[in-house]
Amino acid sequence: xxxxxxxxxxxxxxxxxxxxxxxxxxxxxxxxxxxxxxxxxxxxxxxxxxxxxxxxxxxxxxxxxxxxxxxxxxxxxxxxxxxxxxxxxxxxxxxxxxxxxxxxxxxxxxxxxxxxxxxxxxxxxxxxxxxxxxxxxxxxxxxxxxxxxxxxxxxxxxxxxxxxxxxxxxxxxxxxxxxxxxxxxxxxxxxxxxxxxxxxxxxxxxxxxxxxxxxxxxxxxxxxxxxxxxxxxxxxxxxxxxxxxxxxxxxxxxxxxxxxxxxxxxxxxxxxxxxxxxxxxxxxxxxxxxxxxxxxxxxxxxxxxxxxxxxxxxxxxxxxxxxxxxxxxxxxxxxxxxxxxxxxxxxxxxxxx
Amino acid sequence: xxxxxxxxxxxxxxxxxxxxxxxxxxxxxxxxxxxxxxxxxxxxxxxxxxxxxxxxxxxxxxxxxxxxxxxxxxxxxxxxxxxxxxxxxxxxxxxxxxxxxxxxxxxxxxxxxxxxxxxxxxxxxxxxxxxxxxxxxxxxxxxxxxxxxxxxxxxxxxxxxxxxxxxxxxxxxxxxxxxxxxxxxxxxxxxxxxxxxxxxxxxxxxxxxxxxxxxxxxxxxxxxxxxxxxxxxxxxxxxxxxxxxxxxxxxxxxxxxxxxxxxxxxxxxxxxxxxxxxxxxxxxxxxxxxxxxxxxxxxxxxxxxxxxxxxxxxxxxxxxxxxxxxxxxxxxxxxxxxxxxxxxxxxxxxxxx
Numbered sequence: 001x002x003x004x005x006x007x008x009x010x011x012x013x014x015x016x017x018x019x020x021x022x023x024x025x026x027x028x029x030x031x032x033x034x035x036x037x038x039x040x041x042x043x044x045x046x047x048x049x050x051x052x053x054x055x056x057x058x059x060x061x062x063x064x065x066x067x068x069x070x071x072x073x074x075x076x077x078x079x080x081x082x083x084x085x086x087x088x089x090x091x092x093x094x095x096x097x098x099x100x101x102x103x104x105x106x107x108x109x110x111x112x113x114x115x116x117x118x119x120x121x122x123x124x125x126x127x128x129x130x131x132x133x134x135x136x137x138x139x140x141x142x143x144x145x146x147x148x149x150x151x152x153x154x155x156x157x158x159x160x161x162x163x164x165x166x167x168x169x170x171x172x173x174x175x176x177x178x179x180x181x182x183x184x185x186x187x188x189x190x191x192x193x194x195x196x197x198x199x200x201x202x203x204x205x206x207x208x209x210x211x212x213x214x215x216x217x218x219x220x221x222x223x224x225x226x227x228x229x230x231x232x233x234x235x236x237x238x239x240x241x242x243x244x245x246x247x248x249x250x251x252x253x254x255x256x257x258x259x260x261x262x263x264x265x266x267x268x269x270x271x272x273x274x275x276x277x278x279x280x281x282x283x284x285x286x287x288x289x290x291x292x293x294x295x296x297x298x299x300x301x302x303x304x305x306x307x308x309x310x311x312x313x314x315x316x317x318x319x320x321x322x323x324x325x326x327x328x329x330x331x332x333x334x335x336x337x338x339x340x341x342x343x344x345x346x347x348x349x350x351x352x353x
Numbered sequence: 354x355x356x357x358x359x360x361x362x363x364x365x366x367x368x369x370x371x372x373x374x375x376x377x378x379x380x381x382x383x384x385x386x387x388x389x390x391x392x393x394x395x396x397x398x399x400x401x402x403x404x405x406x407x408x409x410x411x412x413x414x415x416x417x418x419x420x421x422x423x424x425x426x427x428x429x430x431x432x433x434x435x436x437x438x439x440x441x442x443x444x445x446x447x448x449x450x451x452x453x454x455x456x457x458x459x460x461x462x463x464x465x466x467x468x469x470x471x472x473x474x475x476x477x478x479x480x481x482x483x484x485x486x487x488x489x490x491x492x493x494x495x496x497x498x499x500x501x502x503x504x505x506x507x508x509x510x511x512x513x514x515x516x517x518x519x520x521x522x523x524x525x526x527x528x529x530x531x532x533x534x535x536x537x538x539x540x541x542x543x544x545x546x547x548x549x550x551x552x553x554x555x556x557x558x559x560x561x562x563x564x565x566x567x568x569x570x571x572x573x574x575x576x577x578x579x580x581x582x583x584x585x586x587x588x589x590x591x592x593x594x595x596x597x598x599x600x601x602x603x604x605x606x607x608x609x610x611x612x613x614x615x616x617x618x619x620x621x622x623x624x625x626x627x628x629x630x631x632x633x634x635x636x637x638x639x640x641x642x643x644x645x646x647x648x649x650x651x652x653x654x655x656x657x658x659x660x661x662x663x664x665x666x667x668x669x670x671x672x673x674x675x676x677x678x679x680x681x682x683x684x685x686x687x688x689x690x691x692x693x694x695x696x697x698x699x700x701x702x703x704x705x706x
Contacts, residue, residue, distance in 0.1 A: 010605055013667060023603050025636045027666045028659055091658035127666035158668045179665070252363060252376055283378055287362075297657070297675070304650070304657040304675060305444070306381075312532070312678035313380045313480040314366060315511045320675035322650070322657055325665035 011041055012155035017129050019083065026154075027127045032083035036131040036150035038102040045098035047132075047149040050125065051172050052094035054201075054277045055300045056087035057143035063089075068138045075145065079132055086126035092300040093125030094143070095176050096151055097168070107155050118168075120175045121151070122158035122330060142169065142352050160331045166338055170348035177203035177275070178334035179325035180298045181210035184273055185333055187296065187321075190216040195258075195269035195288050196240075197248045198276035199223035200230025202351075203298060205237065207273055209337045209344055212239035222258065222269065222288075224248065233347045248276050251284035258288060274299050282307040283314075291317050298323030364394055367507035370482050372436065379437075379507075380480040387436035389484040389503035397455040400485075400502040403478065404525050405447040408653075409440035410496035425488045428498065432485055439479035445653075446478030447496070448529060449504055450515070460508050464683070473528050474504075475511035475683060495522065495706065513684045519691055523701035530556035530628075531687035532678035533651045534563035537626055538686055540649060540674075543569040548611075548622035548641050549593075550601045551629035552576035553583025555704075556651060558590065560626055562690045562697055565592035575611065575622065575641075577601065586700050601629050604637035611641060627652050635660040636667075644670050651676030 014026040017033045026032055038044040052060070052075075064070035079085055086093055100117050108114065121128060132149035139145070153159060160175055162168060180203040188194055194211050198204045204225070211221050223240035225231045226247050234240055244261045246254040258267050268290035274281060279301040286307070289295050295318050297307065302322075311318055327333070338345050369392065371377050373384040391397040405413070417423035432438055439446055453470050461467065474481060485502035492498070506512060513528050515521060533556040541547055547564050551557045557578070564574050576593035578584045579600050587593055597614045599607040611620050621643035627634060632654040639660070642648050648671050650660060655675075664671055680686070691698050 015605060023605060024633075025604060025663070025666075027662050028633060028636060091656065091662075093662070123666045123668075124662045126662055156668050157666065250376060251378060252368060255362075280381075283381070300658050300661065302657045304655045304660075305653055307657075307675050308653065308678060309380060309477055309479070310378075313378075313476050313510070315476075315509045315679050316677075317679055317681055318677060320677055322660050322673040322675060324661060324671060324673055326668050326670055328670055 014127070014152070014154035014156070017152065027124065030082060032129045034079070034083035034129040034131045038104070038152065041104055041106070041155055043100065043104045043107045043153040044102040045096065045119070045151045045153060046101045047096050047098040047130070047147055047151045049097040050085060050094055050145045050147055051097065051176055052085070052143045052145060053090070053092040053124070053300060054143050055090045056092045056094060058277065059087060059090050061140065066140060068140070071138050072135045075135060076132060079130055084126060084128055084130050090300060091126070093127070095172065096121045096125060096128070096130070097162070097172055098151060101150070104155060107153065110155070111159055111161070113161060118162040119159050120162060120172055121153065122160055122175060122178070122326070123153070124325070127157065128152060144169070158326060158330055163335060166335065167349055169352035170338060170345065171335065173202050173348060173352045174206060174334040174338055175331045177206065178331035179323060179327050180273070180275055181206040181337060182327035182329050182333040183323065184296065185210045185214050187294065188214045188271055190214065191218040192270040193220040193222065193266065195222040195224065195272045197224045197272065197274045197281060197285055198299065199240065200225035200227055200234050201275055201277060203275040205233060205344060205347060206334050206337055207275060208234060208239050209237060209341050210333060224254070224258070236347070237341065237343050248281035248284040249278060251287050254284050255287050269293055271296070274302065277301060279303065283310045286311050286314060286316050286318060289316070289318050293318050295320045296323055297321065365508035367480070367505070367509070370505065380477065383435060385436035385482045387432070387482040387484045391455040391457070391505065394457055394459070394508055396453060396457045396460045396506040398449065398451040398472070398504045398506060399454045400449050400451040400483065400500055400504045402450040403438060403447055403498045403500060404450065404529065405438070405496045405498060406443070406445040406477070407496050408443045409445045409447060412440060412442050414493065419493060421491045424491050428488060429485060432483055437479060437481055437483050444479070446480070448525065449474045449478060449481070449483070450521070450525060451504065454503070457508060460506065463508070464512055464514070466514060471515040472512050473515060473525055474506065475513055475528060475531070475679070480510065481505060511679055511683055516688060519688065519698070520702060522705040523691060523698065524688065526555055526701060526705045527559060527687045527691055528684045530559065531684035532676060532680050533626070533628055534559040534690060535680035535682050535686040536676065537649065538563045538567050540647065541567045541624055543567065544571040545623040546573040546575070546619065548575040548577065548625045550577045550625065550627045550634060550638055551652065552593070553578035553580055553587050554628055554630060556628040558586060558697060558700060559687050559690055560628060561587060561592050562590060562694050563686060577607070577611070589696050589700070590694065601634035601637040602631060604640050607637045608640050622646060624649070627655065630654060632656065636663045639664050639667060639669050639671060642669070642671050646671050648673045649676055650674065
């Protein structure tokens with residue numbers, strides 16, 4: 001008799017790879033068994049590159065003073081400790097690029113995959129057993145690390161096959177944050193005023209493009225970005241109604257700047273999207289959202305308690321969502337945006353090679 | 354010309370009382386000006402008692418070895434340092450009970466208040482300038498401190514008038530978590546299946562009662578609680594359709610228990626409410642919620658990244674909300690539940706005196 005779907009669920013999640021603590025799921029677990037061989041129901045990947053979550057990469061770069069050799073040791077140290085690239089400080093991971101070495105039959109059918117296909121994991125690296133033989137190069141500009149290694153995908157882990165019509169690095173960068181444009185497109189309503197904090201980042205650029213298609217001509221996009229060059233990229237897309245250069249860690253100054261940029265028109269958003277990659281931006285986001293409005297926090301640097309107590313202290317009745325990276329489209333919305341917006345594609349090509 | 358509503362916002366938040374660092378909001382600020390006199394737009398409170406957040410109180414009691422005199426000095430020391438009772442170790446505050454000494458006119462109209470009214474702050478003490486003349490007694494069982502002092506409320510700070518028909522300690526305990534039942538009542542739809550994790554805690558008991566009224570006879574409540582005595586309290590309320598004693602930090606075992614309790618009927622919830630007061634319960638919550646369902650995390654022990662990456666790793670498309678303690682009803686839903694459910698009132702009286 002085959003195991004029941006319920007029993008399968010546990011194995012499909014990868015419970016059998018958890019070393020510590022027992023009974024935990026792989027993501028919150030401290031340590032996974034990273035033996036580089038496929039057990040039943042697992043798929044084994046030859047890993048070529050790791051695209052590290054930007055909060056994690058920034059933390060590693062900072063603590064290693066951007067020294068590639070120290071960063072290499074630091075990353076290997078995390079994997080030795082935990083059996084996965086799960087940054088213990090930021091709690092975040094990233095995605096991997098690799099080719100299929102051994103393929104679980106059910107997994108292959110689910111995603112239309114064959115051995116040798118190049119795939120991108122849509123599950124965080126914090127969930128996946130990873131074994132590295134070597135780190136070849138660290139690309140500081142792209143948060144990317146070229147490696148030789150093996151990883152395990154469980155049946156429940158979403159994955160995307162690399163499409164042939166778009167450059168690899170752009171696809172990986174887009175898939176890493178693909179939940180943001182996909183979920184934003186589902187949440188936003190035509191005619192709304194939407195504020196995007198961190199609009200010049202990877203997730204931000206995809207998000208403003210997704211919004212433009214969704215909001216219609218009556219909707220408004222207020223794009224906020226700290227970095228001047230990234231602000232120029234948003235301007236080049238020509239999709240935002242207002243551009244504000246400001247620092248979301250300084251809520252009062254930022255509100256003032258948004259007010260000036262709006263020149264008397266309404267400042268507060270129906271929907272705010274936080275895709276900033278630094279901490280302490282929750283209060284600015286809440287202040288810029290109108291009472292009864294919605295906030296989607298997609299930044300992994302978001303603090304649950306700061307957001308919850310901040311909204312309470314400001315008596316601001318906002319509905320705050322934890323950005324869920326999983327969407328059943330498996331990145332299709334994000335990749336279609338790269339096809340639909342040549343300027344976006346060019347920016348990605350420049351940033352990610 | 355009156356100041357614009359936008360300019361008022363900053364003053365209403367209490368920015369003008371921040372000493373360090375400049376430009377910060379009062380809650381994250383290190384130090385506030387606690388001069389015990391009302392500046393324009395402020396309301397001055399004669400403070401009678403502080404109901405200290407349980408994490409903060411436990412830390413203070415522990416470091417002072419539960420010695421009341423040392424605790425008194427420690428609490429006064431925090432206020433001298435910071436101008437507010439904002440525990441630098443736990444980052445949390447609590448609420449105050451006091452009478453209105455000077456009343457800002459707009460604030461009084463907003464909340465229907467008059468001088469002499471007894472109120473409970475619905476803003477954390479970490480936001481409010483506080484000046485103490487004396488600490489009279491420290492009640493170790495109730496995390497409560499009787500004091501003589503003054504506090505400032507800003508216009509944006511929510512507040513509730515103490516009702517005359519309910520015991521003070523029960524009211525303070527209910528108001529402390531009042532956002533949960535209020536928001537749950539707004540989110541839940543008749544006929545839904547709703548799972549409450551931590552249903553036997555203060556917030557949990559209020560939540561299951563709020564749900565019963567909202568879901569109608571076709572809706573189902575699955576109540577999960579670890580503690581046996583608290584489980585008995587849920588049973589006494591007679592509002593839940595299924596009671597499960599289980600540990601939400603062990604997701605796999607808990608799912609199994611819920612499945613057994615449901616005996617073949619559908620296990621997964623349309624809406625899950627997490628009001629558990631320990632960490633590492635995010636994944637159990639996600640696993641117990643059906644794809645496309647909603648989760649409301651109200652526990653301050655929730656980790657943003659664990660929730661976000663957990664849903665992604667499990668490929669579970671759930672909409673996850675950060676529980677916002679602020680609701681415009683200012684605790685009315687919670688207090689009405691205490692009036693409507695005599696058993697609930699009795700449980701609160703037993704727990705909080």
